[in-house]
Amino acid sequence: MTEKREIVWHQGQMTAAERQKLLGITHQPFVIWFTGLSGSGKSTLAFAIERRLISKGVLCTVLDGDNVRHGLNRDLGFSPLDRTENIRRVAEVARLMIDSGLIVITSFISPYREDRVMAKAIIGEDKFVEVYLNASLEACEKRDTKGFYRKARAGELSGFTGISSPYEAPEYPELSIDTSTLTLDVCVGSLLQVVIKHSRLGDAATNRVI
Numbered sequence: 778m779t780e781k782r783e784i785v786w787h788q789g790q791m792t793a794a795e796r797q798k799l800l801g802i803t804h805q806p807f808v809i810w811f812t813g814l815s816g817s818g819k820s821t822l823a824f825a826i827e828r829r830l831i832s833k834g835v836l837c838t839v840l841d842g843d844n845v846r847h848g849l850n851r852d853l854g855f856s857p858l859d860r861t862e863n864i865r866r867v868a869e870v871a872r873l874m875i876d877s878g879l880i881v882i883t884s885f886i887s888p889y890r891e892d893r894v895m896a897k898a899i900i901g902e903d904k905f906v907e908v909y910l911n912a913s914l915e916a917c918e919k920r921d922t923k924g925f926y927r928k929a930r931a932g933e934l935s936g937f938t939g940i941s942s943p944y945e946a947p948e949y950p951e952l953s954i955d956t957s958t959l960t961l962d963v964c965v966g967s968l969l970q971v972v973i974k975h976s977r978l979g980d981a982a983t984n985r986v987i
Contacts, residue, residue, distance in 0.1 A: 797878040802836055804976035806875040808900050809968070812887045812947060813910030814939050815925055816917035818956035818964070819884040822910065825961055826968045827882055835976070837880035840867055855936050861892050868896035875904055880976060888944040906975055908968070909950035914939050916957035 797806075809826075811819040823839045830837045842863075846853065850866055853859040864887050871881045887893050897905040917939070918926045929937035936942045947953075952971055954964050 793876050793878065796876075800836065800878050802878040804835060804880065806878050806880055807904040807906060807975045808871045808875060808881045808883060809971065810887070810893065810896065810905060810907050811882070811884045811910060812893060812907065812950075813912065813956075814914060814917045814944055815886060815937075816920040816922060817910040817912040818961075819886075819910055821961065822954075822956065822964055822968070823882045823884040825965050826972075829965055829969070830880065830972065835880065835972070836878060837882060838874065840871060840874075840881060840883045840885075842885040855942075857889070860887075860889065861895070864892040864896055865899070868899040871896075872900050875900070880972065886938050886944070888938045888942065890945045890947070893947070906952075906971060907947055907950045908971070909947045909953045910956050911946065911953050912955060912957040 793806075796802075809823075811823055813819055820841050820843070823841065827837055827839045845867060846863070849870070850863050853863050864885065867883060867885060871883060874881045887896070893907065897907075921927060925934060925937060926940065928934045929940040934940075938944050952967060954967060956964060
């Protein structure tokens with residue numbers, strides 16, 4: 778049983794607005810939450826939009842599923858409970874990052890709707906933008922860049938999303954992109970419109986980003 782302790786939140790003296798002013802940030806920070814099957818292009822698109830935004834002077838960063846499991850979440854497996862904890866930790870980190878003024882792009886399968894609802898509650902409904910990469914299972918299996926689907930079909934990977942574990946697609950995502958039919962540039966262009974909308978960039982900054 779986890780030991781219960783008295784824990785008190787210590788309120789800092791620095792506001793989010795003051796941090797943003799110090800860093801010269803003129804946009805509203807928020808989280809772009811990518812969800813989709815393995816192989817749907819989440820990491821590829823996340824790092825592409827990060828590169829595009831940073832090259833235009835927009836402060837952002839990527840939290841990638843595989844990368845996070847190398848460090849912060851390396852103690853977690855792939856059971857439903859561990860998957861939920863994985864998403865909870867990522868959402869908490871993302872919230873801290875947007876409090877510091879960053880646009881955060883997350884790249885996680887996050888297969889359960891309930892977990893994504895939890896992430897939205899942690900981050901804040903007005904700062905959480907769900908983007909569904911809705912490439913079909915067939916398309917993702919054809920890519921299979923990491924060989925995971927082949928291993929899952931052979932019974933070498935248990936609890937693999939889309940094969941032996943469910944994926945619950947978003948019902949009302951902000952944006953749905955079929956990465957199996959659209960080019961990377963077209964996908965990035967669609968995401969830029971989302972960024973412009975939610976970051977509330979001014980006209981000059983908007984023209985610079987586009």
